[in-house]
Structure formats: C-alpha cells, structure tokens
Amino acid sequence: MAIPGAGETLLRSPDRLRRRPLPGGEGEGGRDGERPRTATGGGWEPVTGAGSVGEGQGEGAGRVVAAPDFMPRAAAPVHRRVRESPLSSDAVFQQSHAGLLNLCIVVLVAVNGRLIIENLMKYGLLIRAGFWFSSRSLRDWPLLICCLTLPAFPLAAFVVEKLAKQKSISEPLVISLHVVITTVSILYPVYVILRFDSAVLSGFTLMFFAIIVWSKLVSYAHTNYDRRKLSKSIDKDDAHSHFPEYDDLKWVSFKSLVYFMVAPTLCYQPSYPRTTSIRKGWVIQQLVKLVIFTGLIGFIIEQYINPIIQNSQHPLKGNFLNAIERVLKLSIPTLYVWLCMFYTFFHLWLNILAELLRFGDREFYKDWWNAKTIDEYWRMWNMPVHKWMIRHIYFPCLQSGLPKGVALVIAFFFSGIFHELSVAVPCHIFKFWAFVGIMFQVPLVIFTKYLQSKFKNTTVGNMVFWLFFCILGQPMCVLLYYHDVMNRKGQV
Numbered sequence: 001m002a003i004p005g006a007g008e009t010l011l012r013s014p015d016r017l018r019r020r021p022l023p024g025g026e027g028e029g030g031r032d033g034e035r036p037r038t039a040t041g042g043g044w045e046p047v048t049g050a051g052s053v054g055e056g057q058g059e060g061a062g063r064v065v066a067a068p069d070f071m072p073r074a075a076a077p078v079h080r081r082v083r084e085s086p087l088s089s090d091a092v093f094q095q096s097h098a099g100l101l102n103l104c105i106v107v108l109v110a111v112n113g114r115l116i117i118e119n120l121m122k123y124g125l126l127i128r129a130g131f132w133f134s135s136r137s138l139r140d141w142p143l144l145i146c147c148l149t150l151p152a153f154p155l156a157a158f159v160v161e162k163l164a165k166q167k168s169i170s171e172p173l174v175i176s177l178h179v180v181i182t183t184v185s186i187l188y189p190v191y192v193i194l195r196f197d198s199a200v201l202s203g204f205t206l207m208f209f210a211i212i213v214w215s216k217l218v219s220y221a222h223t224n225y226d227r228r229k230l231s232k233s234i235d236k237d238d239a240h241s242h243f244p245e246y247d248d249l250k251w252v253s254f255k256s257l258v259y260f261m262v263a264p265t266l267c268y269q270p271s272y273p274r275t276t277s278i279r280k281g282w283v284i285q286q287l288v289k290l291v292i293f294t295g296l297i298g299f300i301i302e303q304y305i306n307p308i309i310q311n312s313q314h315p316l317k318g319n320f321l322n323a324i325e326r327v328l329k330l331s332i333p334t335l336y337v338w339l340c341m342f343y344t345f346f347h348l349w350l351n352i353l354a355e356l357l358r359f360g361d362r363e364f365y366k367d368w369w370n371a372k373t374i375d376e377y378w379r380m381w382n383m384p385v386h387k388w389m390i391r392h393i394y395f396p397c398l399q400s401g402l403p404k405g406v407a408l409v410i411a412f413f414f415s416g417i418f419h420e421l422s423v424a425v426p427c428h429i430f431k432f433w434a435f436v437g438i439m440f441q442v443p444l445v446i447f448t449k450y451l452q453s454k455f456k457n458t459t460v461g462n463m464v465f466w467l468f469f470c471i472l473g474q475p476m477c478v479l480l481y482y483h484d485v486m487n488r489k490g491q492v
Contacts, residue, residue: 123307143206146192150213153185154261157217161224161252171228178221186214186421193425200485203426211418215388216261219268222392224252263359264350266388273360286352293344297337304333309482323479330475338474346382372461373448374441377469389415412442423481433480437473444468 157178164174189210193203256270263272312326313319342365350364368381379386389411397407416438423434448461 119303119307123303125303142192142196143189143198143202146189147206147209150185150189150209151261153181153213153217154220154257156181157220158252158254158257161220164224164228165252175221175225178217178225182214182217182221185217186210190421190425194428197428198426200426203428204422207422207425211422212266213261215266215385216268218392219266219388220257220260223268259357262353263357264353264364264384265359265361266384267391275355275358275360278355278358283352283355286348286355290344290348290352293340293348297340297344300333300337300340305330305337305478308333309479312479313483326479327472327475330478331471334475334478335470338470342381350384370462371465372452374444374461374465374469375449377465378441378445385415408445409442412438427481427485429481429484431480431484433477433484437477 160169160174160177160181163169164171169177189206193206198206253270259272260268265272308326308330312330313322346364351362353359354362364383366380366383368377371377371380393411393414394407397410398404402410416435419438420430420432420435424430424432444464448464451464452461
C-alpha cells in the first residue's frame with residue numbers, strides 16, 4: 001500500500017518488508033553499511049519510493065528517510081489471505097496433532113488406570129493358567145514330536161525338485177508328488193491335534209507352524225514349476241541379455257531352501273536382498289520388548305477377558321441386549337490384545353528374525369490403520385500373506401481367465417479355510433465362525449468401496465473398518481468360540 005506524493009515514504013505490508021543495507025559506515029553506531037536496529041523494528045526498514053526526501057539532494061543523497069514501523073500500527077491489515085480452520089476437513093491432515101495425541105495418551109492412561117484399579121479391587125490378581133493351559137499341557141508331547149518332524153516335508157519337496165532337475169521323473173508326476181506332500185503336511189498336524197485332545201494353546205501353536213510350512217511348500221513348488229517353464233520358453237541365444245539369472249532357473253539349492261524355510265517370508269525365490277551386518281544391541285532391545293509385550297498380552301487375557309467371557313452367555317442363545325453389552329465391554333481389552341499381538345509378531349518378532357538372518361525386505365506391514373476400505377486393510381496389515389495370496393492365488397486365477405471379482409472371492413475363500421483351521425482344530429469344534437467371518441469381508445469390501453465413492457471422504461470407510469472388524473467382529477468371535485469350547489467340555 002503506497003501513500004502517493006513526492007517526498008513521502010512508500011509503506012509496505014509486514015510480509016513484504018525487507019532488510020536493506022544503508023550507507024553511513026561506523027558513524028551511525030553500527031557496522032559498516034548497516035543501520036542500527038530499533039526496539040520495535042528489529043532491523044526492518046520501509047522502502048522509500050521515487051522522489052523521497054534525500055534522493056539525489058546533496059549531502060543526504062542515497063539515504064532512506066526513517067518512517068515509523070508499520071507492523072504495530074492500527075492501520076496494518078490483519079486479514080490478508082484465505083485460510084481454513086485447523087480442524088476443517090480441508091486442512092485437518094495438513095496440521096500437526098501432536099498435542100491431541102498426547103491428550104489421548106493421557107486420557108487412555110487415566111481411564112485404563114482406573115479400570116485396572118477397579119478390576120483388581122473386584123477380582124484380585126488373576127494370573128493363572130486357566131483357559132489357555134491345563135494339567136495335560138505337559139502331556140502334549142505328541143504335538144511336540146509332530147512339530148519337530150515338520151521339516152521332513154520340505155526335505156521331501158527338495159528331493160522331488162532334484163529329480164525333476166535331473167529329468168528322472170515326468171512333469172505330471174512332479175506336480176502330483178508336490179500335491180501329496182503339501183496335503184499331508186497340513187493333514188498330519190490336524191490328525192495329531194484331534195487325536196490327542198491337546199490343550200488349546202498347544203494346538204494353536206502347532207497349527208500355526210503347520211500352516212506356515214504348507215504355504216512355503218506351495219510357494220516352493222509353484223515357483224520352481226514356473227522357473228522350469230520359463231527356462232524352456234526362453235530363447236537361449238538372447239537369454240542372458242534379457243534374463244541375467246538365466247543360469248539360476250535350472251539351479252536347485254538345498255541351502256536356499258533351508259534359508260527360505262526360516263526366513264520371514266512365504267514367497268520363495270533363490271536369493272533375497274540382504275543387509276551387511278547384524279546389530280546385536282538392537283536385537284537385545286527388541287527381545288526385551290518382545291518379553292514385555294508378551295507378558296502384557298497374557299495379563300490382559302487373564303485379568304480382563306476371562307472374567308468378562310466367564311460372566312457372559314452365548315451371544316446367539318441369551319438376551320440380545322445382554323449379548324450387545326458383553327460384546328461392547330469385551331471390545332476394548334480384545335482390541336488391546338490384538339494390537340499388542342500385531343506389534344509383538346509383525347514388528348518385533350519378524351524384525352528380530354530378519355535381523356538375525358540379515359533379511360533385507362522388512363515390509364511386513366503398511367499403514368493399515370489408515371485403511372479407507374476393508375480391501376485396503378487386507379492388502380496392508382499382513383504383507384507376507386498378502387504377497388503370497390497375490391502371487392499364488394489371485395494372479396493365477398486372473399491368468400486362467402477368471403474375472404477380478406471371482407479371483408477376490410477365491411482368495412478370501414482360501415483365507416477363510418485356513419482361519420477356520422487355525423482356530424477350530426485347536427478348539428476341537430467346527431462351527432465355521434471364523435470362515436463365515438472372513439467371507440463376510442467380501443460384502444464389507446463392496447460396502448466400504450461404495451461409501452468411499454459416495455462420500456469422497458477418507459474417514460467414513462476407516463470408521464466402518466474399525467467398527468465392524470475390531471469393535472464388533474473380534475469380540476463376537478471370542479464369545480462364540482469360548483462358549484462352544486466350554487459347552488463341548490461340559491463346563492457350562
């Protein structure tokens with residue numbers, strides 16, 4: 001804003017003021033070429049316009065006439081541009097919310113501290129074996145033997161691949177042998193768990209390892225089959241120019257198989273990106289965290305979840321309002337356990353294993369907590385399983401000519417089967433609650449995608465995900481399986 005007139009000072013708004021060196025040397029009380037700072041101006045000077053006093057007029061030529069600072073004056077403009085409120089939808093993700101996060105942490109500590117005190121006053125300390133261990137847990141040695149014999153199946157798969165490399169057996173026989181090996185690797189633990197009526201935790205541990213071995217064997221067989229096809233289809237004249245690893249396509253290494261079976265991945269490849277060294281101090285820190293969070297999980301289960309479910313009714317057979325109240329009361333400790341289990345396994349354990357093996361690709365999860373749709377959540381929260389599903393189920397379905405929707409349903413179908421096996425077999429019941437819960441994700445994927453396109457808002461689908469998956473879904477499954485297990489044992 002300029003005030004016209006010869007000899008008048010050109011005033012600028014505060015955001016356009018600039019520092020301007022002035023002549024005058026040491027005689028002005030400052031350094032050479034610099035005007036002394038004032039208390040209010042801080043060294044900032046208004047710029048004079050044409051015809052200002054002293055411009056080309058003898059002794060004062062080149063000097064700027066001092067004018068009062070414009071910033072503290074009442075005439076200075078306060079509103080200079082269009083701005084949004086910090087919590088508006090257009091600006092909320094452009095602000096720092098560290099203070100609000102600190103407030104949430106303080107509130108969580110206060111609220112949960114009160115709940116801990118109330119729980120201890122009501123129930124006392126409930127750290128016991130209880131539902132997860134029993135007197136027969138020490139007699140579950142058949143499950144231990146079964147777990148120790150699981151490496152025999154990767155060894156058998158390696159022998160088959162060696163025979164295929166030597167062309168001692170035909171390709172159809174190779175495929176048939178791999179199908180038999182992978183099938184037996186999953187049915188054998190199922191039989192042992194059901195036959196010896198093991199404790200829940202022992203059966204779950206064995207089933208967890210069996211599913212991992214099965215997935216790795218499928219990837220090993222499928223990848224080697226594809227590598228054999230690729231080696232046959234490549235023109236050997238320009239193979240090395242287009243495929244630098246052409247020589248590895250026919251190479252079967254026992255060392256690579258052993259590394260793959262212990263590496264934190266489900267997708268086989270002959271070599272992986274590796275780090276240069278092992279950080280021993282970092283590994284010790286993560287192990288300490290692992291022990292702490294494992295103990296925290298056990299404390300929450302015994303101190304909070306068990307009393308709630310023991311004082312509940314079967315959600316499908318009791319009073320509806322009572323069932324909703326139990327589900328909502330169970331949702332918070334169940335959510336805490338699930339988050340702690342995620343952090344313990346996917347962040348701590350897998351990173352510890354990767355560090356010890358110098359495994360380089362450590363993208364075990366993405367920011368699934370920001371998922372806008374159920375589809376995004378399943379693509380980000382468990383990256384080893386997601387990559388395995390994409391590589392060995394989803395893409396082969398698309399290559400066979402199936403539509404994307406059908407391929408998606410098939411992927412969820414396989415996921416539902418193995419979720420059911422991992423829970424129903426250790427509990428010795430087959431009510432298919434886990435399978436139904438996984439298949440229910442398919443309409444939820446469609447629903448959350450519709451909400452995303454309808455409202456054009458990232459928070460709507462994210463809130464639906466948290467509501468259905470964590471607040472309602474997980475507590476309902478816990479109640480269903482608990483009461484079914486107790487009914488089977490005749491304790492209810």
